[in-house]
Amino acid sequence: MKLYYAPGSCSLSPHIALREAGLTFDLIRVDTRTHTFGDGQDYYAVNELGYVPVLQLDSGEVFREGAVLVQYIADQAPATGLAPANGTLERYRLQEWLTFLSSEIHKGFIPLFYGAAAEGYFDIARSKLLERFQWIDTQLAGRDFLMGERFTIADCYLFALIGWAKADWMTSVFRLDLDLTGLDNLAAWHRRVMARPAVQAALQAEGLQAEPA
Incomplete structure (x- = not known):
């Protein structure tokens, strides 16, 4: 999984959830001013709405609404009680x-x-x-x-x-x-x-x- 985030934004919520769940993920920082990430890649190609967070699954599926993607994260580790x-x-x-x-x-x-x-x-x-x-x-x-x-x-x-x-x-x-x-x-x-x-x-x-x- 990949979590696209911006420091201190609402993407901190799924970031914490992923760590609480003990899941393996890549953390990818997004510049929300330029809507780019990595070496200048276009973030709109990941999320056409332009905002964070985005959780991208290994299958390529994308979740872009925080209240939904944190539930997905919690359901991957039900024993945690998240x-x-x-x-x-x-x-x-x-x-x-x-x-x-x-x-x-x-x-x-x-x-x-x-x-x-x-x-x-x-x-x-x-x-x-x-x-x-x-x-x-x-x-x-x-x-x-x-x-x-x-x-x-x-x-x-x-x-x-x-x-x-x-x-x-x-x-x-x-x-x-x-x-x-x-x-x-x-x-x-x-x-x-x-x-x-x-x-x-x-x-x-x-x-x-x-x-x-």
């Missing part, structure tokens, strides 16, 4: 989390990336995004991870996204104006995730500086 079994209620709960993170958190950051052009909507988007993180904080009360005691691919996704926020305990190449101060459950969750060997390995491989929890 995802509950297909058809179970817990699997649907996991998919509920992945959908929420994709639609409410991931897409919620977009106006902040383009704040200068968003004008008045910038503050509205930031406030709405903070409300979503506050809700996640309440859901983590009494839980080690999003799904309870077990680390899953939903935690991989949230870890990648939360790095874009502004907080002393974050690690990212991005740093946006979203202050998560006071969300103690979220901060404790972040420390637990940061301490995982697969997470540390992924951060090191992407050249991201791991800050103290």
Whole structure:
């Protein structure tokens, strides 16, 4: 398998998942400004939409949507518990989390990336995004991870996204104006995730500086 990634982007989610699953893969860095990789190869030939992540299987099949490809990764190593079994209620709960993170958190950051052009909507988007993180904080009360005691691919996704926020305990190449101060459950969750060997390995491989929890 090949994972096409850009450091600190949402591709950090499947990167961590691959390491947690113990799967063998090639890590291929993409320059998202020029849409090239390797020795100047055209990334649009891999993904015509131009964004990361992309997971390319040995067969040549390509997955380009993060919430789907992390489930594929988890299903290759079911003993790890990264995802509950297909058809179970817990699997649907996991998919509920992945959908929420994709639609409410991931897409919620977009106006902040383009704040200068968003004008008045910038503050509205930031406030709405903070409300979503506050809700996640309440859901983590009494839980080690999003799904309870077990680390899953939903935690991989949230870890990648939360790095874009502004907080002393974050690690990212991005740093946006979203202050998560006071969300103690979220901060404790972040420390637990940061301490995982697969997470540390992924951060090191992407050249991201791991800050103290």
